[in-house]
Amino acid sequence: MQSPSAGEDVSARPFGVLDDVGKTFPASSRGAPDVVALDRVTYSFRQGELVSLLGPSGCGKTTLLRIVAGMTRASSGRVEVRGHEVTGPQDDFGFVFQAPNLLPWRTVLANVLFPMEIAGRNDAAAKQRALELLDLVGLAAFARSRPHQLSGGMKQRVALCRALVPGPSLLLMDEPFGALDELTRMEMQDLLLDIRRVSGTTVVFVTHSISEAIYLADEVLVFSKRPGRVIDRIRTGLAYPRKPELRYSPEFTALEHRAGAGLGVVHARSAS
């Protein structure tokens, strides 16, 4: 047994800790039982890791993400990030929503700068960084455009820039590419991996796509249907940087199969 005190290697300590995290919503009508959305999840992840939360709709994975983000309170258990309990949204968290959620009356640049403006840090350096990020996602020419002039994929890139502009240590993403077409989605996945390679940001990524979960992640948490509980933890063990061809490799397919079996969509492969 290690003592968590002096002499311990800090980098080996988990970055995020989920300890017995559960969420129960009160019954919608009198007499009905309370709804257990999330059933006691215990998990930890390290700095720089990309973790996918994979599960069917309504399995509580988004609820779990919001609890980690401090945007929803857990009914039980606790979440710690970098040794501090999360009780509300943090300055160094970035959140990317399912919808781009851009403010239509602001330009693309002003949307990216929104978190800085709220934090009172909307200075020249922030603007510089926002423009660099827009350049990184290929939207430098659209800084002065309005959201309605952009396609869905472009909007979600802007949303990604907005989440990244404060330089978050933890990026939380709630099915951010779910509404995009297949090709755009694959581009966005590679873009996210590029950004993570450059920034070293830790990422928790919610998705209901098996291949997306595996393609992105160091580790995939597979959730059961409601009440959501972790039924499998898959360490992908795939090397970064990842190439699109990876999707057609046997090890990728095997991982997909394992995740699919966990979700109950395919039968488990018999051990041979």
Add this chain to the structure above:
Amino acid sequence: MSDSRIARVLLPAAGLALLILLWHFYVVTFDVAPAVLPRPTLVLDATIANWRLIVSEGWITLLESLYGFILAFVLGVPLAVAIAGSRTLNLMFYPLLIATQSLPKVALAPLILVWLGTGIESKLAIAWLVAFFPIVVDTATGLRNTPAEFLDLATSVRANAFQTFWKIRFPAALPFVISGSKVAITLAVIGAVIGEFIGSNEGLGNLLLVANSQVNIPLAFACLIGLSAIGIGLYAAVAAVELALKPWFGTTGH
């Protein structure tokens, strides 16, 4: 595409022309007395002959309507902000506000005349009264119906209540403010005319009454043309503001 654009101008014009033609042939065929329904050409003659009078009286009605609307806007928007921002104020006043919606404001006009006299004040007050409610109610509705995902964004970046209000809820409500204003500006003209009907010695409403009492029906019609010009003009002004703001709001919130 340009086809439909031309059609959007030409077809309403054709509709209007058709109505005027029907009017003309009805009067000619049934030999209707000019004191009951004058021919369109008579109305046109009366309008041209009295155009200075119509413009000068119309100007008064226009100002009454416009000032009434501006007053309604200036008082209505802050009240809506207060109502939407405070649960207490909301509970105190919102039901009252909805209840007063059902009161025919015209019924208050005689009282207002007693309180404020026959000058511009009473017309302004009546115009204000009818324009006030749509602005307050629509603005408050807009402020309460901020898309939930925008509020989620505010939470995620730790915006305080003040920032959430001014940077998200208020701008998100602007389309509602405009749509309330479109209703309000039209009502303000009606309010001003009612005020003139009840007690006044100026304005197009007054001229209309005078023309009526002299059985000068072509002049009465000319007044109506003047009034609709005012209504359409003011409405178009608000619609122009809306159009100018369009790029700021795009198609939807997403």
